[in-house]
Amino acid sequence: MSQMKYDRFLNEISRRREPSLLRELFSLQVEAPEDAVFLMAGMPNPDTFPLVEGSLTLRDGRALTLSPKKMVDCLQYGPTPGYPPLLKQLKDLTQRLHEPPRWRDSDVVVTTGSQSGLFMAMEMMMSPNDYVLIEEPCYTGAISILAPYSPRYLPVNSDSEGMIPDSLKAALSRWRPKDAQDPLSDIPKFIYTIPTACNPTGAVTSEERRREIYKTACEYNLLILEDDPYYFLQFMDEEKFPSSYLRLDTEGRVLRFDSFSKIIASGLRVGWVTGPQPLIRKINLHKGASVISSASMSQVVVNELLEMWGDEGLRKHVREVRRFYHTQRDAMLLAAEKHLSGLCEWSVPAGGMFLWIKVGRISDTWSMVLERAMKKKVMVVPGQGFMTDSSSLCQYLRLSFSANTPLNMEKGLCGLAQLIREEIELQNSHQFLQKWG
Template sequence: MDYSYFINTHSSRRRPAITRELTKKHYNAPKGAISLAEGMPNEMTFPFENINVNLKDGSTFSISGPELGASLQYIPTQGYPQLLQKLKEWTLFSHNPPNWDKREVLVTSGSQDGISRSIEMCISEGDAMLVQEPFYAGTEAVLKSFKPKLLAIEQDEYGMIPEVFVRVLENWKVKCDENNALRMPKLLYINPTASNPTGTTMSLERRKEIYSICCKYNILILEDDPYYFLNFSDKLTPSFLALDTEGRVLRFDSFSKVLCPGLRIGWLTGPKQLVQNVELHIQSSYLHSSTLSQVITYNLLNNWGFEKLLDHMSSVREYYKGRRDLTLAAMDEHLTGLCEWTVPDGGMFVWIKVKGISDVYDMLMTRGEKKLITFVPGHCFMSDPAAACNFIRASYSKAAPQQIEQAMKLLAELIREEKDLINKKLENFT
């Protein structure tokens, strides 16, 4: 593949920073090598003696001595070498992507960081961009400044609909033929497992169809998959990375949903040329992701091993599955007849369609506040956030069970009051 096609003019001008490259060499230098090149502070000046971590399972680990010094020091932009190796092993263990030798891994400050920089690497102002509809609001925030033409692909209970995908591409192709200023889209953003906000997991058949379409139209797939291990089904669906025979997937992973978000540990896996370009972007901004967070994560993975990590992920998955079930029970009790919804396949959200109300924004953001309940209006996840929308995203991850039940009861009251308000306006109008 010609990856230069996907890299915009601004990003193509990036070059490695000599000081950052010297830092990389410092970590790989042979024993006995002397360097007066790095502008690193001396570890003797750091005020920290040791860091002790106590885990809920009773296990502990301590960071001290040279490891503590390294955890508080500058590191190569790509990541703390020991953690980087663990993440490569984990990615191989989890996805076993083809042509592994042609791929690279980069530690990012959460997956949002990788998504943002990958979009900024590829998109130019006014470009067309393919997104699933609805799609993660954090991606829309990145795209907004580029003023892109968002080409939205409808989803059903099995994920993005291939026939709609092709129709959207062909319709846009006609417009490009008629207007030389328009270009075919280069990127597809997709959140395939327990997607935010719908909770839908794309089937394997759909993934294969979508991948085939992207190959035909030369589209790069941005696979944002933070809920991959929070899929409530008994069997994990192979990722786009696992299907990627051509090298057109940039995959974004994160420990935010299964360990904790405060560590800000994410990683990007993809073709070497593209990952290295993202690395250059990070070099010019914040140098590298938090070293201390990376060392803590490495020690955790090293102590647990992959099997115990999977056990932990399983317990997290069961926790959220239980919360989903009690949320659905509360919705059955209070929202039946007022709303429609599908059962989330995983993750932390349920996507609710309100019947008989064309737009829920004012209802939620103004009148909902008076009832002391907060939901996210569906507008935040749409390609056209200004259009009327009757969807609501409800999160069941954090509120207490009794609070969830009370919130659904109050939402039902709010919807009924909104319908009464609409009917009164209609009566006054007639």
């Protein structure tokens, strides 16, 4: 296997970032003899911590107990890469699920949800006015990270099967593959995508497309930022899950972002990034300089829960969560068929928490949602928020089925249908006045 060079992907600030001496010394503590006397780090004395032990009750009635020793782990500073027992579990889980071809050259870092990992990765690479290949429609959190850099977006179209490879190639057509070898070239550095249950569309990129997209990334020497918080929420049997980009990565060009937010608890804010060691090392440096370490209590709780469940327990829990959201999706689709047929178009979400609909008979949903939806007691997200150019007209809406009851979905879509009909009448009257004065 050829050795990847990563300098082209790092911006000037990231290249200059150096390790903190204290953080480096702190990491040695793991390898130190048990009777070593530590006079290095300014760690608070555990005798001053107000919490001593605790217990959390699981839905099945079992108790997850945090012993006094575990509580100290919860309340004390931790290593920047993550709580060591949890890191080991995450590495084992990632290897088991994805079997990365470059596993020996890879590493993992715990992040505060996958969002913080994504932020650090993009900040590591972005410079002002960089070209950016980004799936559209796109997760709003990614756009928020990128916006301050005034990026020159190259939107890559997607449909019900995810990102369209031909659209990616068209976006890259102004460059030649060899331009990636020129340090002065403005060729993009990465492709950003949510390949599984994309937020907002719910599309799952097919295996065939993933392989073609990865091949293009290799050809143009691009990284793939695989943002995959909905990986476990694919509404199909696990054996049919398409290969992750990490599983396809024979060259070391994938940074993968995972999260427990959708399957355990979003408030715990535990995610992790997997990727080539040189890039994970830079993310660790950023993390150490910004937050020092992720919240220890969240990491310990997740680790203890995974220990209690074991692999089979985690699989059982994930199946139950997937089944729940699958049922929620079906309830949303029933309500949509009943109230929005003839008014809107949509594809059946293959996973996730959202239904992405096109309101074909109105030119833009922005004012309808922000100015008039409240009167119908229904709140949805206008499609502009998921577009790289939010000033353009957009006919789309994102509806969430994750946290509502079927009854509320029925009520909400009934109100939305009324709102859309009124908006069509309002638009028609405006057009009549403009034409006839």
